[in-house]
Amino acid sequence: MPRIPSTGKRHLRNRNGPTVTKPGTGGRIGTLAGRRILLVSPLPTLPAVLRGLHDTAIFHTRMRALGETLLARLRPDIVLSPLLCDEHDIIDVARRLDRLGYRGALRALSPPLPHADMVLCEVRQLCGRRDFDIIEVLS
Numbered sequence: 472m473p474r475i476p477s478t479g480k481r482h483l484r485n486r487n488g489p490t491v492t493k494p495g496t497g498g499r500i501g502t503l504a505g506r507r508i509l510l511v512s513p514l515p516t517l518p519a520v521l522r523g524l525h526d527t528a529i530f531h532t533r534m535r536a537l538g539e540t541l542l543a544r545l546r547p548d549i550v551l552s553p554l555l556c557d558e559h560d561i562i563d564v565a566r567r568l569d570r571l572g573y574r575g576a577l578r579a580l581s582p583p584l585p586h587a588d589m590v591l592c593e594v595r596q597l598c599g600r601r602d603f604d605i606i607e608v609l610s
Contacts, residue, residue, distance in 0.1 A: 503520070503521065503524055503527060503549070504524045504525045504526065504527055505525065505526050505527060506527055506528075506548040506549050507527075507528045507530075507545065507546060507547045507548045507549075508521065508527060508528065508529045508530070508547060508548070508549050508550075508551060509530050509531075509532065509542075509545055509547035509549070509550045509551070510529060510530065510531045510532075510550075510551050510552070511532055511533070511534055511537055511550060511551070511552040511559075511564050512531065512533070512551075512552060512553060512556065513533055513534070513556055513557055513558045515531045517529070518551075518580055518608060519608060519609075520580065520606060520608050521551075530545050530547070533558065534558050534559045534563065534564065534567070535558075537564070537567055537568075537571075538571065539571050539572075542571055542572075542573055547575060548575055548576065549575060549576040549577070549578060550564070550568060550573070550575065550576070550577050550578070551577075551578045551579075551580055551606070552564045552577075552578075552579060552580065553579065553580050553581070554579040554580065554581035554590070554605065555581075561577075561579040561594060562594060562597055562598060564577070565577055565594060565597075565598035565603065566598060569598060569599070575602065576602040576603075576604075577602065577603045578603070578604055578605070578606050579594070579603075579604075579605045579606070580605075580606050580608055581605050581606070581607055581608070582607065582608065582609070583607045583609070584605070584607060587605050587607065590605060591603070591604065591605060
């Protein structure tokens with residue numbers, strides 16, 4: 472799996488990006504191509520959904536380094552993070568972003584879920600995220 476640079480010191484520009492959809496529902500989440508994406512993840516590996524994106528700046532940080540200075544420097548359009556991982560879950564990320572004043576899009580990466588709508592409702596209820604969705608990906 473390709474490694475991506477850590478904490479925004481460098482970034483990747485990928486080409487020919489796909490449109491991301493929510494598997495099982497056919498619902499379009501929108502394209503990630505051409506965006507400034509911050510991946511908050513313990514592993515600096517590029518998820519399959521981000522490979523091959525055209526003209527996209529992708530930055531990586533770990534949860535512990537996610538702060539006001541980093542957000543101001545990178546100015547991400549969208550923040551992606553695993554729904555659940557060893558270091559954090561999406562609620563931890565959402566709450567940190569809210570405290571830091573980030574009002575952009577937040578997306579959770581997850582394997583297909585049997586009841587994604589229940590998870591969406593819970594995160595939106597707990598964190599008040601207006602622009603939150605789940606991108607279901609095959610491992």
